[in-house]
Amino acid sequence: MLAALSPDEFRALHEALARAGYHEQGLLDTLGPIEVPNLPGAELPHLLHLTRRGRPLDTLIRLFLLGVPVEAEALRSALAPLSQEACGELLEPAGDAVGARVRLMPFRGLVLAVDQPGGAGGAARADQVMGLTNSTISLANFTIRAPVRRALDLGTGCGIQAFLAARHSQEVTATDLSRRALEFAAFNAALNGCPGVRWLEGDGFDPVAGERFDLIVSNPPFAITPSCRWQYRDSGLPADEFAHRLLRRAPGMLEEGGCCQILCDWVQPAGRDWQERLTQWFEGSGCDAWVLRTATTEAGEYAHMWIRDTEHPTPEEAARLYDEWTTHYDRQGIQAVGTGVIALRRRSDSANWVRFDELPEGTGGEIGDAVLQGFRLRDFLAAKEDDAALLGETFRLSPDLRLQQQAEWSEGGWQIQSAQIRLVWGIRFAGNVDRNALTLLGRLDGRRTVRAALAEVAASAGVSPEAITPLCLTLLRLLIERGYVLPADWTAAPAAPQ
Numbered sequence: 230m231l232a233a234l235s236p237d238e239f240r241a242l243h244e245a246l247a248r249a250g251y252h253e254q255g256l257l258d259t260l261g262p263i264e265v266p267n268l269p270g271a272e273l274p275h276l277l278h279l280t281r282r283g284r285p286l287d288t289l290i291r292l293f294l295l296g297v298p299v300e301a302e303a304l305r306s307a308l309a310p311l312s313q314e315a316c317g318e319l320l321e322p323a324g325d326a327v328g329a330r331v332r333l334m335p336f337r338g339l340v341l342a343v344d345q346p347g348g349a350g351g352a353a354r355a356d357q358v359m360g361l362t363n364s365t366i367s368l369a370n371f372t373i374r375a376p377v378r379r380a381l382d383l384g385t386g387c388g389i390q391a392f393l394a395a396r397h398s399q400e401v402t403a404t405d406l407s408r409r410a411l412e413f414a415a416f417n418a419a420l421n422g423c424p425g426v427r428w429l430e431g432d433g434f435d436p437v438a439g440e441r442f443d444l445i446v447s448n449p450p451f452a453i454t455p456s457c458r459w460q461y462r463d464s465g466l467p468a469d470e471f472a473h474r475l476l477r478r479a480p481g482m483l484e485e486g487g488c489c490q491i492l493c494d495w496v497q498p499a500g501r502d503w504q505e506r507l508t509q510w511f512e513g514s515g516c517d518a519w520v521l522r523t524a525t526t527e528a529g530e531y532a533h534m535w536i537r538d539t540e541h542p543t544p545e546e547a548a549r550l551y552d553e554w555t556t557h558y559d560r561q562g563i564q565a566v567g568t569g570v571i572a573l574r575r576r577s578d579s580a581n582w583v584r585f586d587e588l589p590e591g592t593g594g595e596i597g598d599a600v601l602q603g604f605r606l607r608d609f610l611a612a613k614e615d616d617a618a619l620l621g622e623t624f625r626l627s628p629d630l631r632l633q634q635q636a637e638w639s640e641g642g643w644q645i646q647s648a649q650i651r652l653v654w655g656i657r658f659a660g661n662v663d664r665n666a667l668t669l670l671g672r673l674d675g676r677r678t679v680r681a682a683l684a685e686v687a688a689s690a691g692v693s694p695e696a697i698t699p700l701c702l703t704l705l706r707l708l709i710e711r712g713y714v715l716p717a718d719w720t721a722a723p724a725a726p727q
């Protein structure tokens with residue numbers, strides 16, 4: 230149970246952290262661009278070296294990030310005027326020193342209390358509230374940040390996705406199976422001055438049955454394990470069934486035009502096309518579905534990673550768990566596991582589509598605007614299914630498009646060997662283009678129609694426009710779908726809530 234601080238004490242704690250520089254930049258300046266390990270072991274001496282100067286920030290980093298007890302006097306001056314007594318169960322005695330029962334993680338202007346990895350005093354609980362992980366950040370980056378009326382965060386944990394959603398939503402509801410998680414989330418709401426989120430306890434969508442949302446986000450217990458050890462990791466359902474059920478139920482919880490964005494792992498079975506399997510999940514859903522795969526992990530490697538990162542086993546335990554997990558995967562025919570982000574958008578005006586992409590290397594930071602743009606470009610293309618309609622349109626290149634060419638010196642000059650286009654914003658798609666495609670791209674200047682551009686491409690290739698039109702239009706549709714090429718009058722402005 231977390232300490233119930235008074236509003237003044239919450240404010241004092243927030244101010245003490247801010248004054249010391251306990252934010253992302255302060256941590257970066259002190260520790261450099263390192264990933265702080267869950268349980269600092271071999272890294273600890275170096276981390277202590279980096280925080281050796283005795284500033285309030287060093288004290289707070291040691292205590293609240295590294296989980297190392299600090300001297301009571303140093304903590305007193307770091308937290309002043311807030312007393313240690315007022316911090317109640319955030320702190321615990323550790324011999325002559327003071328330890329922290331929670332970890333405080335700064336992220337995007339927030340400071341989030343989560344459980345100390347391994348649990349305070351080393352006794353990890355099944356309902357431990359996990360810290361900010363790669364999955365947390367991936368979902369936060371993937372989420373469309375257009376203004377909406379009602380947002381839902383399912384499996385909120387420390388509340389992070391709900392707080393981020395509150396920045397662009399009129400109302401936010403957050404649910405979790407774990408009461409402990411909701412207590413942490415409520416604590417974090419008070420610490421960060423983010424009131425107004427509705428916190429509900431319960432399984433999956435049950436606490437909000439019968440309601441509808443414009444945005445649903447979820448970073449669920451997605452790991453595919455034979456275990457039921459951690460609530461944040463193991464759903465207790467077989468394989469990827471939790472994600473499957475969530476995606477089947479989400480469409481009925483969405484307003485028309487609303488989006489559900491989840492991060493999850495899915496089974497890639499031996500001898501079966503995984504895309505076909507996932508496509509079945511979306512059949513008859515009334516939603517468009519866009520799957521962006523970020524990784525594929527062979528089953529043995531997958532077992533190894535999760536056991537290493539979440540079990541912290543002795544070598545003997547690691548061997549036993551590895552055997553248990555890989556035997557389970559073999560029996561289930563799980564050859565590999567896909568990881569990615571999936572966006573559903575409820576749309577009933579025409580047939581729905583399913584799209585699969587690999588998240589291109591180099592994609593980083595927030596890509597919600599690019600995801601929204603991807604949906605809007607699909608809508609644009611659906612309205613121009615007829616080639617004649619596309620031929621009459623005008624297009625321009627995305628301002629984020631770059632061309633890279635490789636040339637070889639030969640016969641007294643540089644000969645272009647290959648050309649690649651890539652986006653430097655959003656989802657960083659990249660692809661090779663041939664000479665004709667480059668000529669076409671060069672003609673899409675926002676003034677010529679596609680018909681006029683193709684006539685010029687045909688003339689430069691010495692062929693008739695009819696000969697190249699079908700292939701070029703297929704290419705153009707791909708270029709538009711990926712956002713390399715945009716309608717001439719394209720605007721990036723997201724729709725406001727009605």
Ligand SMILES: C[S@@+](CC[C@H](N)C(=O)[O-])C[C@H]1O[C@@H](n2cnc3c(N)ncnc32)[C@H](O)[C@@H]1O
Nearest residue numbers: 365384385386405406407432433448449450461
């Ligand atoms: C992977 S953590 C995500 C935490 C946080 N949303 C984030 O992005 O970092 C999954 C969360 O789902 C919760 N959870 C587990 N099973 C659930 C269920 N059946 N229904 C609702 N929430 C559940 C866990 O308690 C945990 O807080």
